[in-house]
Amino acid sequence: MMKISCLNPIAAVGMQLFTDAYEKVDDFAASDAALVRSASVHELELPDQLLAIARAGAGVNNIPLDKCAEKGIVVFNTPGANANGVKEAVLAGLFLGARDIVGGVNWVQTVKEDPNVAKLVEKGKKQFAGTEIMGKKIGVIGLGAIGVLVANACVALGMEVYGYDPFISVDAAWNLSKDIKHIANVEDIYTNCDYITVHVPLMDSTKKMINADAFAKMKDGVIVLNFARDLLVDDDALEAAIAAGKVRKYITDFPNAKTAQMNGVVAIPHLGASTEESEDNCAVMAVKELRDYLENGNITHSVNYPACDMGICKAAGRITICHKNIPNMLGQLTGACAAEGINIEDMTNKSKGDWAYTMMDIGSEVSEALVEKLAAINGVVKVRKVK
């Protein structure tokens, strides 16, 4: 029986997809596969028997991807499954930025006991007035699942939309409204836009991408939205930019010890994906990915191993191998089969960066001897008898 642990609560509609062949356990150390949302896996010891981790969500900066790859642990995420939830939260953020709705709502609480509250409201409201969104320029940095939805929604709101993503996927490009201005140099977003919203993953290359240089180029009174990850923004530079009046408001779904205390910051408690729909979508997609990997060895939406799909095994046996993407691996893998007198009926080999994955359907049952031979090859990190 496969043991599954959850490092965060995962929506029931997903968990129900596990059959009787699975057992839910509390102990990560005892699990064959794990599901996670935002909990950090970095500090956890990765157990030897762990085959896969599925992130029910998009961002995988809470998972040690390289460490997992080295142990043959395939990490999945659920691209796009919570994108609409985040888009709607970003739209809420836009409206919270345009007028001081948060300040106004908080102020009403301070005068709510006054019998003249209705009159006070009319007198006091001007301090919370703002601007309209229609006709303003917004720059969307990162045009993936979320960025595309945000950009298109902003077009529908009557905004002038600038989109920047040097690595945009073909799918995302197809889905982008033709009214969006394609920006080749992110500086054009900084210098032109009234609103800037960031939708890129947190990686070494994007850490603190919104820094003092970026703020310096922005228009005075710009509103910056960050529904991606706190570390994309340099907090010290942000504080200075707010103090200087450069940034009118910073709307973030990722408050931290510094930004939560800053004036001019609207701090939302990471609600982007916290909708029933997003939670259900992510859980269902994550559990389906895990099951297909555990039961068939197929990989869909992995972030550290290549996509690889041979459907359901119709041969006598199926064996899968996680290995380094280095020369002569295939020769050695097939050689090991030949040495055992095994006929390979079908096979697939794919690579992604430093790592590769091979699936072999063979004409006989997978023997222990074959597993041992394959596992002994230099560069092989995990061998699994799937059938």
Ligand SMILES: NC(=O)C1=CN([C@@H]2O[C@H](COP(=O)(O)OP(=O)(O)OC[C@H]3O[C@@H](n4cnc5c(N)ncnc54)[C@H](O)[C@@H]3O)[C@@H](O)[C@H]2O)C=CC1
């Ligand atoms: N607030 C929340 O609850 C949520 C936040 N997120 C965050 O949003 C991020 C984006 O999510 P998705 O759109 O689903 O991911 P995605 O992978 O579909 O899109 C990310 C896009 O960023 C682009 N990109 C990468 N580096 C870039 C750079 N330097 N400049 C411009 N573009 C760059 C990529 O080409 C890709 O198109 C996630 O990585 C996560 O950190 C995601 C879901 C929920």
Ligand SMILES: O=C(O)C(=O)COP(=O)(O)O
């Ligand atoms: O999917 C993401 O990247 C998110 O940030 C959502 O996080 P959550 O699943 O709500 O803890």
